[in-house]
Amino acid sequence: MTLAIETIDLTHRYNKKLVALDRLNLRVEQGCIYGFIGPNGAGKTTTLRILAGLLSPTKGEVRLLGERLTTRAAQRLVGYMPDFFGVYDDLRVWEYLDFFARCYGLRGARLRQVVDELLDLVDLAGKRDAFVQTLSRGMQQRLCLAHALVHDPPVLLLDEPASGLDPRARVELRELLRTLRDMGKTIMLSSHILSELAEVCDAIGIIDHGRMIISGPLAEVQQQLATGARARLRIARESDVVLALALLQRHPLVSAASAAAADPRALMIDFSEPLNEEQCAAILAELVNAGVAVSEFSARSENLEELFLRLTATTGQTNS
Template sequence: MSLLEVKGLRRDYGKLRAVDNVSFSLEAGGILGFIGPNGAGKSTTLRILATLDVPTAGEVLLEGQSLVDAPDKARPLLGYMPDRYGTYDDVTVREFLDFFARAYGLKGAQRRQRVDSVMEFTGLGPLSEKLTTELSKGMRQRVALGRTLLHDPRLLLLDEPADGLDPRARIELRELLRALADQGKAVIISSHILTELAEICDSCVIIEQGRLLAQGRVEDLLRSSGDSSQVTELVVRLAAGAEGEAMGARAERMLLEQPRVKDVTREGSALRVRLELEPGAGPMQAEAAAAVLLAALVAQGLPVCAFSPRERNLEDAFMTVTKGRVA
């Protein structure tokens, strides 16, 4: 049985339908990415899952118990980190976490042990006596995550946890979340940073205008999108100045004349080429079509320094499924 089951979730605000018949499930130890443009219904869905909002219709089960009918029983199993979080002024990291540990009902030695454990896990131990206002954004994000973990929840709901973090802080946050999943916790991450989700999530849900458009692994989303094209990226060496610009334009014109080329995009010194193959075409057909293009470029005297396939990714899946309609 899934740890979390969402069935036919709907949320109306007057005439506005923010969430429209959304259903998905998540197993213990899984990390699910919640993807959609601004206003798609991601945060509303997370607030419902966190029992901070009540659905107009639908059912949410956590370990078989209804979040709607018995929110008080479900809350000890939930850890919610909103997209806008705060820390109190003039308190240390330890004092901040200790305050929330008390709020969660932890007492005495158990509370001190849990605060120490959370600080060690999140790497906050050396900063325990530092004021929260003196921390970097990445470290404040760790404090917020630590607060979410104090009561040892089974399901973590994280709304844009990597927003505004520098590359190092994002990598460290990603490692923490993977460690939590390895402990058996289920994690839902709402984010618009698709590259981050692709590197950490087991599966994804794509919603737009409150409706679920697709769900599954990235490769499953690509297959279900109905886009059978193979993207191949070409890098053409360009001479300096006007000669290089003319050579790039010449290569672009020549590629666009090829029968299977759908479009060509200039990206600096590279040409990104999209080939449209026959439905059901496999890797061998894609390689053969790419070889024809390479031969044509060489025959025209264009100095190709690299020629390789570009793997489709989560951004491709999102743009295909939503058909580019990003708000």
């Protein structure tokens, strides 16, 4: 299948010292929601601006749906929603979309049809005659997303689309993104709300210092980087804590074990490799057979936020 987005050794320098992107290689399949993750200054916004045709790379190549990027191709293939967007407060909602649709050459009945369909899609039909300045933050976000869709692009680039939204608005945005994916759109979005990305994205890429650390389907990335699962134990008798720690710290699969500061009977365990259910059961049985009364045992893998923090823990930040 032709990739929706592909970059080849993409490099961008703002000056001799500031390298925003350093030979970035990115591959996004068609019809997926791709989460682009990185700390502030990692190069996310620079990447999206290049993909949107708003910024020329210093070196490297960009392909959209197999077509080498040019300004005209980007305008035709991409809908871009920046992290800070301008709205015209003195326009009504339908006038706002009408204006941008005319910029793309839409006229007459087709123009009116597109405006009406987009208002329905983003659930703003009931606000069509309201002034833009009266809309809530979430409604303005949806209106700007409709603006990015006026020319029906196959690829959407969304820079921090959930920024500043309340929980209900984030849920509504998440459902809208799923609807757009079901319509065949490829969506690439950057975000710091990692729990939201885990729920909506099919694939993720983690970038730091302008370089891609890892990229791929979400489940595969989590599995590939699962260098150590974790478990939490609660010991019924405080007198058993020392024995439990001694047994765990000698276990070949345990890399670290310690008591929680807030609760000395709660033990946190890091394993040197992800454990299956039989291995967890064997460790629990070993503790019980040694006379340790265990009242709670819960194993878990790293979530997306923990994975991100671990991968970027040793790196600094640069400006993008």
